[in-house]
Amino acid sequence: MARADTLTRARELDRPELAYVVRFLAAGGTRETELTRAELARDTDWATARLRQHGLAPGQRALLTASGFEGFWGHAVIGALRALKVTYGIAEAMGWDHRRTSVFHRELRPHAVIGLSAETLEGLAGGADIGEMFRATPVVLARPAAVPVLRAVGVSACLLSPVGPALALECPERGGAHVNGAEWRVGDRDGELFVAAGEQRTSPLPETPLGIAGRVLSGRCGCGSEDPRVLLAETDRPS
Template identity: 55%
Template sequence: MMVRRDTLARACMLDHPPTAYLVPVKRPDGVAEYEVTWDDLARDAAWTQERLQALGLERGHCALVSFSGHEGAWFQPVIEALRNLGATYGTAEAMGWDHARTRVFHRELDLHAVLGLSTDTLEALSGQVMIGDLFRDTPVILVRPGAAERLRAAGVRAGIIAPLGPALAIECAERSGAHVNRSEWHVSERDGVLAVAAVREKRATGLDEIVLDTAGRVLTERCACGSDDPRVVLG
């Protein structure tokens, strides 16, 4: 134990590069990479914390976060936000084969929030339980767009949390579109699909506007929740 503590203490003193992730982005002319720095992640975590706090998450609450390893650029800020709030969290893969972990957390913890569930996970769960009964009483349900559609059909008032190109979109309690941090990202429409561009003085992506293959529209007026962040309505 002493050796491990010494090793960790020494590691904390080392310099590390500013880049945390290089994430591939599909563009009409091929695949490009954008850079996510540790400073980017810290700002993303602060914004995500505000969004989760507005939904009622606080110290002592329990949450499940479902994501895959390659999604760290989007979900590491979610985890950091939960830590900063003092919430207890567990993680599960956003794959159907890991659905049992979701069942265990649901059974063993009094979950206040379920974040990031995928359609694959719901598909696997629906073969064993009624998903409406499983999640209807959970106060905060933020899942992928396809999973949200399925849960809403089952009577669960699910919202959306999802990568939007390099950005993260999080729906508020109004359920009138998923918010995107306006301090970090410009969001627009291009012929019925969404496009995202970094706020230049904030992020060093090295990319111009990224036109996505995601259909949707952008709402720019102030949300009833009080936020001035733009909202995307997918589909």
């Protein structure tokens, strides 16, 4: 059977609505919640809109650094890149794969680097000038521990971070990382973040303290979004 015929048959098969069982760290240890295909599709639409705010457009190239266990948000980001017709390469976010990040960055000359970790930066620093490497990259979305490292060398990095099962993604205004308010309820109590499933979420998740130091801002952002914005303690500093 030809590959095209196989794919056609596969699309006709019934698929379970469940896409992922998401495991995430919370204040009381590891928690789980389910992610349906419909929820994943909405997460992808949201991520597409956020990346479009950063100027990603057809014909551009991007580098995504992510780990397999992060599929619950990585899949949405990959779907967004595909929807935007952005060519992308993927490297592991762990430090041992920093050479692949370096090669992809050199060969792709990406418009955006998404998901840079402090471990990757540490590996790259052994053979490259981090500031020189990323200052010319128009869009750099980095994880919490990597953001201050990048900003210290003149890279205008924005924050990208899992917040429990949700994804926080900072817009070009750099006033905090947006969380999809239609899908998640986020807040802070005693200086630490919590998350709960929003009204549109099929999969239940009661209010769950995350043990992450930070605060949440509400109200309209300069980019026009009404989504809540997360300020993490380790990145909430002058740059």
